[in-house]
Amino acid sequence: MLGFALRLVAKTALSQRYRFAALAGSIALASSLLVVLAVLYLNASSLLAVELSGVPNLVVEPKKTPAGVPVAELSADQVPALKAREHFWRNNIQNAAPVLLAEGNAGGRELRLAGTWFRREVPSENGSYPFGVLEFRGWSYTGEPPGEGMVVLGAAVGIAQPGDAVEIETANSTRTFRVAGVLETGSYWDSYVFLSLEELQQMLGRTDIDLVLVGALIKPRDELAVRAELYGPEALSPEEFEAWYCSPYASAIAYTIAEVVPNSSVRVLRRVTGVQEELLRASSAAFLVLFAVSALVAVFSILSAVRMYVSAKRRELGIQRAIGASEARVAVQLGMEVLAASLLAALLAYPVSGTVAEAISRSVFGVELSSGLELLVLSLAMPPAASLVALFFLRKELSRELVEVLR
Amino acid sequence: MLRRLVATSLRHRARLYLPMVLAVALSLALAGTALTVGESFAYIVEEKMEMYGANVILTEVDEVPAGGVAVELRSAELEGSEVVVAVADVEALLAMNPAWLVRGTGDVLAGAEVAERLGIAPGDRVELAGDERVVAVLESGTEFDSYLVVNGTPGEVDMVLLRTEEPERYRGKGVVLEEMLRAKYAFLEGVESLLAQVSAVTLVTALLGALNLARMDAGTRRREFGILRAMGAGRRTLGWLVLSEYLALALLTGAVALVATLVMSSAVLQATAGTAPVMDAGIPLMLVLFSLLSFLVVGAAYLGELRRQEVAEELRGE
Amino acid sequence: MIELREVVKRYGEVVALDGVSLKVEAGEWVSIMGPSGSGKSTMLHLIAGLDTPTSGSILVAGEEVSAMSAEARAEFRRCRVGMVFQQFHLIPYLTALENVMLAQYIHSIPDEDEALLALERVGMAHRARAEAAKLSGGEQQRVAIARALVNDPGIILADEPTGNLDAGNEAVVLELFRELAEEGRTLLVVTHNAEVAGAGDRVVRIHHGRIENG
Numbered sequence: 001m002l003g004f005a006l007r008l009v010a011k012t013a014l015s016q017r018y019r020f021a022a023l024a025g026s027i028a029l030a031s032s033l034l035v036v037l038a039v040l041y042l043n044a045s046s047l048l049a050v051e052l053s054g055v056p057n058l059v060v061e062p063k064k065t066p067a068g069v070p071v072a073e074l075s076a077d078q079v080p081a082l083k084a085r086e087h088f089w090r091n092n093i094q095n096a097a098p099v100l101l102a103e104g105n106a107g108g109r110e111l112r113l114a115g116t117w118f119r120r121e122v123p124s125e126n127g128s129y130p131f132g133v134l135e136f137r138g139w140s141y142t143g144e145p146p147g148e149g150m151v152v153l154g155a156a157v158g159i160a161q162p163g164d165a166v167e168i169e170t171a172n173s174t175r176t177f178r179v180a181g182v183l184e185t186g187s188y189w190d191s192y193v194f195l196s197l198e199e200l201q202q203m204l205g206r207t208d209i210d211l212v213l214v215g216a217l218i219k220p221r222d223e224l225a226v227r228a229e230l231y232g233p234e235a236l237s238p239e240e241f242e243a244w245y246c247s248p249y250a251s252a253i254a255y256t257i258a259e260v261v262p263n264s265s266v267r268v269l270r271r272v273t274g275v276q277e278e279l280l281r282a283s284s285a286a287f288l289v290l291f292a293v294s295a296l297v298a299v300f301s302i303l304s305a306v307r308m309y310v311s312a313k314r315r316e317l318g319i320q321r322a323i324g325a326s327e328a329r330v331a332v333q334l335g336m337e338v339l340a341a342s343l344l345a346a347l348l349a350y351p352v353s354g355t356v357a358e359a360i361s362r363s364v365f366g367v368e369l370s371s372g373l374e375l376l377v378l379s380l381a382m383p384p385a386a387s388l389v390a391l392f393f394l395r396k397e398l399s400r401e402l403v404e405v406l407r
Numbered sequence: 408m409l410r411r412l413v414a415t416s417l418r419h420r421a422r423l424y425l426p427m428v429l430a431v432a433l434s435l436a437l438a439g440t441a442l443t444v445g446e447s448f449a450y451i452v453e454e455k456m457e458m459y460g461a462n463v464i465l466t467e468v469d470e471v472p473a474g475g476v477a478v479e480l481r482s483a484e485l486e487g488s489e490v491v492v493a494v495a496d497v498e499a500l501l502a503m504n505p506a507w508l509v510r511g512t513g514d515v516l517a518g519a520e521v522a523e524r525l526g527i528a529p530g531d532r533v534e535l536a537g538d539e540r541v542v543a544v545l546e547s548g549t550e551f552d553s554y555l556v557v558n559g560t561p562g563e564v565d566m567v568l569l570r571t572e573e574p575e576r577y578r579g580k581g582v583v584l585e586e587m588l589r590a591k592y593a594f595l596e597g598v599e600s601l602l603a604q605v606s607a608v609t610l611v612t613a614l615l616g617a618l619n620l621a622r623m624d625a626g627t628r629r630r631e632f633g634i635l636r637a638m639g640a641g642r643r644t645l646g647w648l649v650l651s652e653y654l655a656l657a658l659l660t661g662a663v664a665l666v667a668t669l670v671m672s673s674a675v676l677q678a679t680a681g682t683a684p685v686m687d688a689g690i691p692l693m694l695v696l697f698s699l700l701s702f703l704v705v706g707a708a709y710l711g712e713l714r715r716q717e718v719a720e721e722l723r724g725e
Numbered sequence: 726m727i728e729l730r731e732v733v734k735r736y737g738e739v740v741a742l743d744g745v746s747l748k749v750e751a752g753e754w755v756s757i758m759g760p761s762g763s764g765k766s767t768m769l770h771l772i773a774g775l776d777t778p779t780s781g782s783i784l785v786a787g788e789e790v791s792a793m794s795a796e797a798r799a800e801f802r803r804c805r806v807g808m809v810f811q812q813f814h815l816i817p818y819l820t821a822l823e824n825v826m827l828a829q830y831i832h833s834i835p836d837e838d839e840a841l842l843a844l845e846r847v848g849m850a851h852r853a854r855a856e857a858a859k860l861s862g863g864e865q866q867r868v869a870i871a872r873a874l875v876n877d878p879g880i881i882l883a884d885e886p887t888g889n890l891d892a893g894n895e896a897v898v899l900e901l902f903r904e905l906a907e908e909g910r911t912l913l914v915v916t917h918n919a920e921v922a923g924a925g926d927r928v929v930r931i932h933h934g935r936i937e938n939g
């Protein structure tokens with residue numbers, strides 16, 4: 001029984017290759033569109049968040065006593081903890097740079113000095129990760145890669161040109177550096193002179209740091225996050241706390257950083273996160289609406305492909321009905337054929353949607369998509385699901401007047 | 408006669424053509440919407456940038472510019488510790504910086520860092536220069552976190568916070584904050600290019616749907632064309648008939664797409680930013696051109712499908 | 726066996742059958758004749774349950790076909806009726822054998838040996854593995870008759886079964902019908918070929934949707 005039904009399906013597919021391939025191809029392409037859109041939609045927010053995360057949005061500082069003295073020293077050795085397995089939001093940390101602040105002067109002009117990492121590979125669970133002030137993508141650096149004995153000038157410093165030598169004097173020592181380049185940050189940091197952290201520590205005779213600049217991917221705040229900020233996470237119920245902790249709100253990331261960096265206090269740069277959140281919210285709403293419309297177009301395409309197939313088979317189905325096949329029997333047979341075509345389509349949709357989604361992600365965001373499983377599940381499930389839905393909508397076509405079909 | 412044939416055929420096939428027109432129009436509208444939203448996104452972004460708050464901090468102040476909030480900094484004793492007190496019009500300060508968060512209500516705002524250091528919680532009463540005050544806590548993510556902010560008129564102006572469209576004017580007189588500028592452009596570019604690519608992919612799919620329908624239509628019209636050909640109509644005549652029908656459909660589609668673009672972009676922009684769309688003059692033109700192009704492709708496929716059929720076969724209706 | 730009572734069938738303004746009453750006894754071979762558009766095919770379709778009358782009733786073996794649901798009519802067709810059409814209506818890409826098996830599949834369980842026997846009966850066993858589309862008209866009609874027979878129906882309804890056949894094949898088909906009639910099956914054959922009509926027990930003439938001779 002089933003054997004003969006399958007034989008009919010195989011026969012249809014083989015003898016009407018063109019029609020069957022057109023059906024499978026159409027379903028594959030339309031499903032690919034759906035899958036691409038779904039994958040992009042699921043990832044667009046985080047991908048766009050990457051575009052927005054090129055500047056520091058969190059600052060880690062040592063906790064202070066009432067007199068304003070750090071409870072414990074903060075050290076650059078604690079920076080890798082942000083990417084360590086123990087840190088819940090390690091994957092959202094895009095960049096971090098330790099900073100030691102000092103005052104100094106060059107040729108009688110007062111200077112603000114910042115000892116920091118220019119570029120440093122920090123180990124993480126998936127290999128190493130480049131951290132440092134020159135890695136903030138929202139900041140722009142022009143000059144040569146700074147090496148030993150070199151400084152980088154903030155855009156507003158203007159005491160020398162790249163290549164010039166500058167003599168920098170601090171309270172304890174004086175040293176001559178060569179200017180490697182200029183860093184434009186669009187913030188207070190434009191008025192700083194950046195030195196290598198170790199060199200400034202040496203000059204000052206210190207081993208600690210004052211703060212860590214962190215760039216993290218965040219999610220826009222919702223009512224829960226606002227409540228956590230207003231009344232503190234301790235005011236949330238255990239379930240709410242769990243939900244808050246497990247969402248990458250700026251405040252939740254600040255909280256988890258404070259957990260892995262002992263005696264620290266994490267400040268959210270609200271003017272930055274505020275803008276990031278607003279933009280992400282606006283774009284994801286726009287994408288949701290556009291995704292819905294695109295999905296409509298894709299479903300429509302599948303509907304028309306299945307309709308075309310059914311209409312081409314009307315006569316054949318009419319014959320089966322004329323010799324006594326029930327509507328249900330005809331529908332099952334047709335369903336099996338469409339299912340076969342959509343399984344073939346699924347096999348096509350996986351590579352097609354993978355390639356297209358990857359290409360779009362690469363050209364728009366310059367990153368690879370990390371959604372292999374999503375892609376696989378959606379590609380395999382979408383074609384049969386969409387075509388069966390299409391068939392459901394077309395069931396009326398099956399009960400057309402028999403006499404008309406056979407005329 | 409051609410016009411009559413076309414009009415009758417369109418009326419008869421409304422059920423078939425409607426979805427075809429809708430599919431192409433919808434995807435064109437999607438592309439149009441994506442482009443319009445992309446255009447308008449620049450305005451949305453500009454509007455959302457308000458969240459950034461003050462973008463100029465003037466430190467050398469001759470006179471307070473219009474809209475600027477003047478701040479006087481002095482030191483005072485709070486709960487036995489020395490703190491920096493910032494005197495300013497607090498209401499104006501908070502209005503200028505919408506991202507700042509105030510926890511609780513009080514007469515003075517203790518910066519988050521001050522509050523943490525001194526163990527002050529929102530609603531606490533503190534003694535400031537001999538007076539008892541109720542404290543709210545300010546989380547600004549700026550230097551203000553280390554101040555105690557008190558409402559008042561500054562006697563001596565130490566700095567002015569300013570939100571301005573022309574931060575360049577103040578370069579050299581203070582700090583210009585524009586760290587989100589580059590990120591903003593990268594983001595905008597990302598949004599626009601994503602929207603454009605999504606609409607391109609959608610357009611291809613819609614075209615495919617329309618092609619399918621056209622092929623189906625060609626299948627159902629075999630007998631009609633067979634009769635016309637048996638009567639001596641050449642391929643050219645049939646070609647004109649099909650092309651005229653498709654030209655009419657293309658124009659209809661372009662019009663539907665334009666209306667749908669307006670409606671959809673308004674909906675998207677209303678929902679996301681509460682603004683009306685700003686449509687580039689090129690977009691309606693693009694919609695009509697693409698519509699013509701789509702139906703030209705569909706028409707060509709249609710003719711291709713007809714070409715494969717033999718007159719005798721068509722008349723037999725097999 | 727088959728009884729039509731005051732059957733009317735309208736298609737909008739057009740009256741295809743205008744109060745037709747007819748009785749066909751079990752085992753009888755009735756030919757229905759009439760010009761194009763007289764309503765003879767409509768009558769056959771109504772009896773087969775492919776369509777329903779506007780008014781009146783159709784009884785087959787005591788059951789009222791015209792009152793049945795679409796599903797019940799489908800069951801009626803697959804269990805009681807074998808249909809033969811002028812255009813043969815085979816599935817072109819299936820083989821002759823598979824076309825016959827399709828009827829078995831729709832009825833109950835496909836049985837290749839039994840299907841081959843049916844083809845043998847119409848002299849088509851040697852072409853069993855040939856695709857229907859590649860058979861001649863006469864061959865296709867013989868396969869269609871085998872398909873109609875394979876489930877052993879009591880009633881054969883044929884709509885212009887020789888309309889697309891040459892004289893030689895017409896004779897073959899008539900011979901097959903004769904055998905079916907001799908087996909005691911009820912045959913209703915629509916035709917406008919006098920020779921085919923004459924082969925039956927009785928000829929019913931239909932004109933403008935009315936029967937001219939009861």
